[in-house]
Amino acid sequence: MLNQTPIWKYILVIFVLAMCGLYALPNLYGEDHAVQISSGRNTTVTEDMIPSIEATMTSAGIETKAIEFRDERILVRLNDPDKQLIAREKLDAQMGDEYFVAMNLAPDTPDWLEALNAEPMKLGLDLRGGVHFLMEVDMKQALDKAFEDVIGAFRAQLREEKIRYRSVRQAGDQVEITFRDPDVLERAQFFLRGRYPDMVFNERDDLTLRATFTEIKLSEVRDNAVRQNITIIRNRVNQLGVAEPLVQKQGADRIVVQLPGIQDTAKAKEILNATATLEFRLVDQTNDVNDAINGRVPARSQLLYDRNGRPVLLQKNIMLRGNHIIDANSSTDENGFPQVNISLDSEGGSKMSANTKNNIGKPMATVFIEYKATDKRGPDGKLVFEKKEEVINVATIQAQLGSSFRITGIDSASEARDLSLLLRAGALIAPIQIVEERTVGPSLGKENIELGYQAIMYGLAGVLVFMLIYYRAFGVVANIALITNVIMIVGIISMVPGATLTLPGMAGIVLTVGMAVDANVLIFERIREEIREGRSPQQAIHFGYDNAFSTILDANITTFIAGLILFAIGTGPIKGFSITLMIGIVTSMFTAIVVTRVLVNLIWGGKRVKSLAI
Template sequence: MLNQTPIWKYILVIFMLGLCGLYALPNLYGEDHAVQISSGRDTTVSQSLADDVKQSLDQANINYKNVEFEDERILVRLPDSDTQLVVREKLDDKLGDDYFVAMNLAPDTPDWLDELGGTPMKLGLDLRGGVHFLMEVDMNSAIDTSVGGIVDEFRDRLREEKLRYRTVRQAGQAVDIIFRDAEVLDSAQFFLRNNYPDMSFDERDDLTLRATFSEQRLAEIRDYAVKQNITIIRNRVNQLGVAEPLVQKQGQDRIVVQLPGIQDTAKAKEILNATATLNFRLVDQDGDVRDALSGRIPAGSELLYSRDGQPVLLKKQIMLEGSHIIDASNSLDENGFPQVNINLDGKGGSKMSNVSKENVGKPMATVFIEYKATDERGPDGKLIFEKKEEVINVATIQTQLGSSFRITGIDSAGEARDLALLLRAGALIAPIQIVEERTVGPSLGKENIELGMQAITYGLIAVLLFMLVYYRVFGIVANVALIANVVMIVGVMSMIPGATLTLPGMAGIVLTVGMAVDANVLIFERIREEIRDGRSPQQAIHFGYDNAFSTILDANITTFIAGMILFAVGTGPIKGFSITLMIGIVTSMFTAIIVTRVLVNLIWGGKRVKKLAI
C-alpha cells in the first residue's frame, strides 16, 4: 500500500528530534554573571580558598548564588552585573596579584543536563560581549632566536667534520665563522653549502665566513613564529580557564585574540602577557658565584637569579629550548616527592640525548624568560622589549635523557603543577605586544541578541503564516517541520565543540528559515500537479515526494558547497555565517523530506482519501 512509513523511520525521527531537543534545552536556562578566580604563576587555587571567598562574601553581606570549585578554578555565581562589579573589586583587593580575578558569564545549566554533556551555544564576541586584542609578533626576535640556534648547530657540525675554527658567533641576523687558515675555510664552506641550501655563505676579510638566511627561509621563520605563537597563546588561555577563545592570524605578523564573556580588560591582558619562553641550561660548576657577583663573570657564562633571589651561575649555551616540549605533567616519584614528566618532539629528544650523555651528574637549570614591552620604540617605530630571566628549577642529570624524562628536586606539588603548566603550554618563538584592544560590553551583546532574535522570530512567523494560508493542512505539516528544523539547528550548534554563534550566524539562521520551506514548496506544488494530472490523492503524495527529491537534493548540494567554500577561505563572521548555513541545509533536508513525509503518511497514508487539503 502506498505511503506507509516503516518503523525504523519513526524511530529515526523520534531519536533525532529528541537528541537535538535535549541538547537545545541548555539555551533556555541562560547564563549567570560570575567572577572567576584562577591561579597565578606562584599560587594554587584550592577548596580552602573557595571557603575563604565564601566567608568573605558572607561577612560583607553580599548576595551570591553559589561559590563553586572545579577544574582548578573558583566560580562565584551572582544575580546581576552590579553585584558582579562589587565582588570583582572586593576579591581583587583581597587576593592581590597572586591570583587572576576576572568577570565572566557562566551557563546556568541544571546538573542533570550538565552531566549529559549539555551546554548552551557558544556565543561570539558580538553577541556575548568580551575583550578583543590585536597582537603583534616581534619578528626581529624570531629571526635572532633562529640565528642563535644555528650558531650552536654550526659548532656541533663543524666539530663532527673535524673542521677546526677559531670561533662561531652571532652577528646581528647573520653568523660569522672565523677560521685559522684558508684551506679549512674552503672545506667548511663546501660542507656548509651542501648541507644548508637555504642559507647563503660569503667569504669576508680576515678568514671569516658569513652565513645568512635566504629570503624564503626568513619568510618561513616569520610564518612559523606566528603559527607557533597562536598555538601557545591558545594553550595558555585554555590552561588558565578562559572559555571558548578565538585566536587566529591576521596579516603577516599579527594575531587576533577574542575572549567572549570576559569583561575585565586588565586581567585579560595579564593572562596574555603571562606568555613567556623557557630553556634548559647547564649550571657553571667551575666558576665562582662570589666572583660573578663582584663582576668577574667567566666567559661563556651568565649570572641569573632564582625566584627566592639566590644567584645561579649558568652556561650561556642553551641545551634545549621550550619549543621542543610537546607535553608535561606533574606527579609523584617513587619516594612520594613531586616531579614533572616531560615529553619532547623528535628533534628535541635527539638534542637532549646528545647533550645529557656528556653531562651526567651535572646540574641543569630551567630558565623562565619573560619579555615585557617598554615605553621606548626602535628606529622602525615598534616597541622595544625588555628581557627578564629567572631560574625556576635546578635538577641534577641522573642519566642520559631522551624524548621522555623527568625533573625532580621540586619543593612542592604546587610548584610542580605550575612548572608543568608552563612547560606544557610551550615557549613563545618571539615576544608579542598588544597594539589594539577594545571591549564589547554585555549590554551591546544583549542588544544584538535581542535584535537577532526579533529577526528570526518575525521571519519564522511570516513563513508560518504563508504556509498555513497557502497550503492549509499541508502547511501545518510544513510548519511543524520548520519549528523542528530550528530546534535541530540550535541542538547541533550546541553539540559541536568548535561552533560559535555570531551575529552573521544569526543571519544564516534567518536565511535557513526561509530556505527550509523551499523543499516543501517544491513537494507540495508537485503534489498539486499530480492531482491536476488525474492521479489519486495517495498516488499524488507518493509521486510528489519521489519526483521532487532529485531537484531538492541538487539545489541544496550546490548551496552546501558554497557554504564549505565560505568556511574554508573566510574568517571570523564569515565562518560563523557559513557554519549555521551548512547546518541549516542538512537539518532542513532532514525535516522537509523525512519528517514531513512521516507526518503526511501518519495523517493520510493507508486511508481512503478523496481530496487533499493542499
C-alpha cells in the first residue's frame, strides 16, 4: 500500500533528532560566574594549589560553588555573581604576575555531556557580551627592526661587491656607513642609491655615508606594522576558535580586538598579549664567555642566558628570524621529551641551508624573544617595552638544514604547545601591549535581548495555534516538526565549532520558523487539492508530498543562495544572520518534508482511511 516508510528512514530521523537534541541540551543548564587561573610561560598550574585558593576565598568571605582543576587550569565557580570581581582581585594578588587570572563565564554543563563535547551556544557581543582589548603597537621597535634588516643587507651587499667599509651601524633614525677612502665612499654611494630608491644618502666630512628612510617609506613601515600585526592577531584569534571577532585599526598605532562570547579570556589575553619570535644564531667559540661575563663583550658578540641562568656567548649575526616560519607544531622526540617541529618558507629554507652548510659541527642556539611592556612611558607618551631574550636550546649542527627541522630543550608539553601556537600564528612585526581590557556588556541592553527571545516565542506560539486550528490533525504534525526544527537549529549552532548566535541571528531563526511552516502549508494545500479532485486519502497524501516538493525545493534553494551571498560579502551581524538563515533552511527542509512525511505515514500510512482531518 501507499505511504509506508522504510525502516532506514525511521532510523535516520531518530538519529538526527537525537543528536541535535543531545547537543542542544547544554543550553538548558546555564552558566556560572567564575574566575580562571592559567599558567604563565615559566609557571605551571597544579592541583596542589587548590587548598591555598580555598583558604583565600574563605578568608575573603566568598562562597564557592566548586573549584575545579582541568586542562592545566583552575576554575573557581562562584555562587554569588556580585563577588566575582572581588574574587578575581584577591586571587590576582595571591598569584602575582606569573599567572593569568581572569573573570569568566563557565558553562554549567554536566560531565556526561562534556564527555561528548557538547557545549552551549556561543553568544555574540550584542547578546552575551565578551572581552574587549585595546592594543598599542610599539612603532620604535618596528622602525628599529627595519633598520636592522637594512644594516644586514648593506653589509652583505657591500661585501659581495668587494667594497671595503669600516663599520655599519644605526645612529638614531639613520644608518651610518664609515669608510677609509673617499673613492670607496663614492663607489658605495653610487651602488647603494641604485639598490635603495626609498632611502636618502648624504655624505659627511668624516668619510661617513648617512642613509635615512624617505617619509613615504617611514609611513609605509608604520602602516605595515599595524596592518601585518592585525593579520597575525586575526590568525591568533582563529587559533583560539573565536567566531566573528572584531579586529580593526584605531588611530595610527592602536588595534581594537573584540572577542564575542569567548569563555577562556585568560588564554586569549595570554596569546594576544605575547610578542614572541625566534632567532637562530651561532655560538661564539672564538671568544671566552668568562671575559664577556666580566664586561668585556666582543663587538660582534652578545651575551645571553638560558632559563637556568647559564651564560651563552652568541654571535650577533642572525642566521634566521622567526618571520620565515610558516608552520609549527608540538610533538615528542624519540625519548618522549617535548619538541617543536618547524617549517620555513622558501626564502627561510634557503637561508637556513646556506648558513648551516658551512657550519656543520658548530653549536647553534635558538633564542626566544618577547617584548613586555613596562609601567614607563617615553617622551612621546608611548609605552616603553622591555626586550627579553632567552636561549632555549643549544644544539650542534649535525647536517645541512633545510625548510624543516625541530627545536628541543623545552620544559613541558604545554609550553611546547603554546610556543608552536605563537610561531604558527606568526611573529609580530612590532611588539604590542594590551593597554585597555574590559568586559563588554550586551550592547543592545538586557531589555532588547529579552524582546528578541520573546519575538521567537510569540512567533512560534502564534504559528502553532494557527496550524492547529486551520489544519487540525495535520496541524499537530506540522507543529511537532516546527518545534523539532527549532531544536535542530539550536543543536547545530551548538555543534558547529566557532558558530556564534547574534541578535540578527535570532531574526534568522524567526524567519526560518515562518519558512518551515510555509513548506507545510504548500504540502497540506496540495493534499486538499488532490482530495477535491477525487483521489483517495492515501493517493492525496502521496501526490501532495511529491507534487509540492519541487516548489519547496526551488524556493529554498534561491533563499539559500541569497544567504551564501550575504555570508560571502557581509561582516559581523550580517554573517550571523546568514549563518542561522542557511542552517534554518536546511533544517526546515528536513523537518517539513522528511519528518512530517514519516509522522503522517506512521499515523495514516498503509491503512484504510476514509477521510483526512486536514
